[in-house]
Amino acid sequence: MAKRSTVRSGEETEEVYEPSKATQLYVVWRKLKASNVAVFGAAIVLAVSVVALLAPLIAPYGPNDMYITEPLHPPFSEVWLGTDDWGRDIFSLLILGARTSLYVGIGSVLLEAAIGLAVGMISGYFGGLIDEVLMRIADAVLTLPTLMLMIIAVSMFEMRGINVIILVGGLLGWPLLARVVRSEFLTLKQSTFVEAARSMGAGNWRIILRHIVPNSMASIIVLLTMDLPWYIFYEASLTFLGFGDPTAASWGVLMEHGRRFLNSQGWWIAAFPGLAILITSLGFNLLGDGLRDALDVTTRAR
Amino acid sequence: MDNTLLDIRNLKTYFFTEEGSVKAVDEVSLKINKGEVLGLVGESGCGKSTLSFSILRLIRDPGRIVGGEVWFDGVDLLGLSESEMRKVRGGDIAMIFQNPMSSLNPVFTVGSQIAEAIELHQDAKKSEIVKKIVEILSKVGIPNPTERMDDYPHEYSGGMAQRAVIAMALSCNPKLLIADEPTTNLDVTIQAQILELMKALRKDFGASILLIGHDLGVISELSDRIAVMYAGKLVESSDLEGIFQKPMHPYTQALLESIPRLDVKTERLRIIPGTVPRLIKPPPGCRFHPRCEHAMKICSEQEPQLTEVDKGHTVACYLYTANNKSNRSR
Numbered sequence: 001m002a003k004r005s006t007v008r009s010g011e012e013t014e015e016v017y018e019p020s021k022a023t024q025l026y027v028v029w030r031k032l033k034a035s036n037v038a039v040f041g042a043a044i045v046l047a048v049s050v051v052a053l054l055a056p057l058i059a060p061y062g063p064n065d066m067y068i069t070e071p072l073h074p075p076f077s078e079v080w081l082g083t084d085d086w087g088r089d090i091f092s093l094l095i096l097g098a099r100t101s102l103y104v105g106i107g108s109v110l111l112e113a114a115i116g117l118a119v120g121m122i123s124g125y126f127g128g129l130i131d132e133v134l135m136r137i138a139d140a141v142l143t144l145p146t147l148m149l150m151i152i153a154v155s156m157f158e159m160r161g162i163n164v165i166i167l168v169g170g171l172l173g174w175p176l177l178a179r180v181v182r183s184e185f186l187t188l189k190q191s192t193f194v195e196a197a198r199s200m201g202a203g204n205w206r207i208i209l210r211h212i213v214p215n216s217m218a219s220i221i222v223l224l225t226m227d228l229p230w231y232i233f234y235e236a237s238l239t240f241l242g243f244g245d246p247t248a249a250s251w252g253v254l255m256e257h258g259r260r261f262l263n264s265q266g267w268w269i270a271a272f273p274g275l276a277i278l279i280t281s282l283g284f285n286l287l288g289d290g291l292r293d294a295l296d297v298t299t300r301a302r
Numbered sequence: 303m304d305n306t307l308l309d310i311r312n313l314k315t316y317f318f319t320e321e322g323s324v325k326a327v328d329e330v331s332l333k334i335n336k337g338e339v340l341g342l343v344g345e346s347g348c349g350k351s352t353l354s355f356s357i358l359r360l361i362r363d364p365g366r367i368v369g370g371e372v373w374f375d376g377v378d379l380l381g382l383s384e385s386e387m388r389k390v391r392g393g394d395i396a397m398i399f400q401n402p403m404s405s406l407n408p409v410f411t412v413g414s415q416i417a418e419a420i421e422l423h424q425d426a427k428k429s430e431i432v433k434k435i436v437e438i439l440s441k442v443g444i445p446n447p448t449e450r451m452d453d454y455p456h457e458y459s460g461g462m463a464q465r466a467v468i469a470m471a472l473s474c475n476p477k478l479l480i481a482d483e484p485t486t487n488l489d490v491t492i493q494a495q496i497l498e499l500m501k502a503l504r505k506d507f508g509a510s511i512l513l514i515g516h517d518l519g520v521i522s523e524l525s526d527r528i529a530v531m532y533a534g535k536l537v538e539s540s541d542l543e544g545i546f547q548k549p550m551h552p553y554t555q556a557l558l559e560s561i562p563r564l565d566v567k568t569e570r571l572r573i574i575p576g577t578v579p580r581l582i583k584p585p586p587g588c589r590f591h592p593r594c595e596h597a598m599k600i601c602s603e604q605e606p607q608l609t610e611v612d613k614g615h616t617v618a619c620y621l622y623t624a625n626n627k628s629n630r631s632r
Contacts, residue, residue, distance in 0.1 A: 200396070
């Protein structure tokens, strides 16, 4: 069988059991590779991540290098993506902004995942009064207007930093995830294989972590990768509305800056960061979809 | 020496619903000897599965065991702590379920699931576990076990999946195997294979088996003794001979007559009129009396108790208890 051949061919019985985990990862990887869409998504995510990590090294100019050309130099000339009204290089600003956007997106999603998973698990698995209480809290949180609270928080704490955005985003973003996880748990805890695991002497934690969570991974991953771009949007919207840190390099700041030139001769200032956000969120969504399919053991790698 | 492995005494498991309490298992007493196969027969909804879940204390809300004792190998299981009980589950008592495909976790290989069962109850090195898995899979008749253990459940057929489930249950050498309708969801030919397998394994492992089912024909293939349940009550229990040659309870008689037979020519199979009563409000007296053709006055007034009528043959029916003669004459 294919999945065994490369990994195991030379090894002995000692390895026969161990690789079932290693091969699982390997199978997921192979399936991911087999899907063009997933590879495309992964490539975008990887590219954006590398750019974000190495931003200062890649960017040809710094964020404050002004008048490298005359102001509002159009794109697709000797300056790739043009310059803004201060003669700053848009391409460099995009690269530097990737760091902020990705930081906000990943940070918020991690916070959302931590709260949402915990709440959903407890609610779905234990049920009863605690479920009732947690779900009502989730309902209440769901009604809160995220953007407005972000504006309030940013103004209140006077730390125009992106950490406030992450904090508010994560603290308000978990209810949907919690509900999805809860409903997965509600269905799965009734399933025969969970009953069977219990009859074999498995305790609550083992049942949750080994039997229920792996079976709900697909929906969790899809939801999280779909939420990640939203946090990037929030950061961009906030700065676009003028509540971000105007000195930070971010796609939102750049868009806000370009807003003033949209009707005159400077469309590229706002358009390119917009495009960057679009491509990044597309990348995460595609990767999420691909991961979901790759994690589904009932489909085989080609 | 006492030969009893499992001794259930007056077990009561009720489900507390909004409409009222459902007495799914009501004062059932049952004994299984070491090495014995007891067949528990009854219609769906009569409480046989609830009884088996009660033994392992796996009753879910809103259900609760409200009374009785479950003595297993000299220990009252109902008195154990949850962590002690976990050692019993899968270790001393293992269970196999009706639908083999859904009793296996779809995202893990069959081998890793058997490994999990072994790891839960035994300290063994990985290499030993692998050896054990291969050994047990070949014992239950999985061809090519070294290869097939790395397959996922969906790559198994229904019959193979049930073999794997049996392998998992037997992996820790349980003293008691509870098999809840193990062949119901399988094709007839596969059913026969699984029954053959269980017969063979019975000799191999020497475990007692509580075989639960609704089909007397299938159950009798394997059982030494048969217990018949109706509407949460045990109505008759005897060895195979007794049940087939001399069925006493009218319900048992009706069940037997509803099995198609090759040696007796009948136009139509017997149908038991009516349905199993709702257990929220069971009929007073004998629960079978509304469907019973021999029902007498006392049947709707008092509940018949299980009485030993023949040696090793107990029945709960006024047709056989001493005071029924006076009733009849009245």
